[in-house]
Amino acid sequence: xxxxxxxxxxxxxxxxxxxxxxxxxxxxxxxxxxxxxxxxxxxxxxxxxxxxxxxxxxxxxxxxxxxxxxxxxxxxxxxxxxxxxxxxxxxxxxxxxxxxxxxxxxxxxxxxxxxxxxxxxxxxxxxxxxxxxxxxxxxxxxxxxxxxxxxxxxxxxxxxx
Numbered sequence: 733x734x735x736x737x738x739x740x741x742x743x744x745x746x747x748x749x750x751x752x753x754x755x756x757x758x759x760x761x762x763x764x765x766x767x768x769x770x771x772x773x774x775x776x777x778x779x780x781x782x783x784x785x786x787x788x789x790x791x792x793x794x795x796x797x798x799x800x801x802x803x804x805x806x807x808x809x810x811x812x813x814x815x816x817x818x819x820x821x822x823x824x825x826x827x828x829x830x831x832x833x834x835x836x837x838x839x840x841x842x843x844x845x846x847x848x849x850x851x852x853x854x855x856x857x858x859x860x861x862x863x864x865x866x867x868x869x870x871x872x873x874x875x876x877x878x879x880x881x882x883x884x885x886x887x888x889x890x891x892x893x
Contacts, residue, residue: 764819795817802825804818834880
């Protein structure tokens with residue numbers, strides 16, 4: 733299999749991953765994958781359109797979505813009116829995804845504590861029976877929160893560079 737065939741397959745696989753993981757439309761996901769895998773410093777609008785074979789309005793909408801999500805950025809070159817799109821260096825996208833997951837874990841922990849308190853007060857037998865499983869799960873959530881916070885701090889340090 734040639735390098736270009738491997739790259740096309742990887743763009744498709746990566747696009748499907750981004751589509752599912754980040755709930756973005758297929759074209760935006762494939763454009764993002766193309767930007768991740770390009771050897772060039774950045775891709776122009778025309779490059780994006782040529783690679784994906786989509787209409788100007790579809791490419792424009794997809795690029796605008798990726799820009800709004802802050803997972804790509806653009807730059808210009810002196811004497812050239814074209815915008816060159818590239819993967820965002822700020823780490824904002826990953827930072828926001830980790831913060832979203834942290835909020836989910838915090839909400840999960842809060843509801844588990846409420847359920848636990850309810851059973852402790854109104855159903856002590858069930859509380860006692862479920863306590864070992866609840867303990868294991870809460871430990872998982874707490875450790876996950878710690879890891880998420882560490883990762884968030886690391887990404888913030890990249891953003892400040």
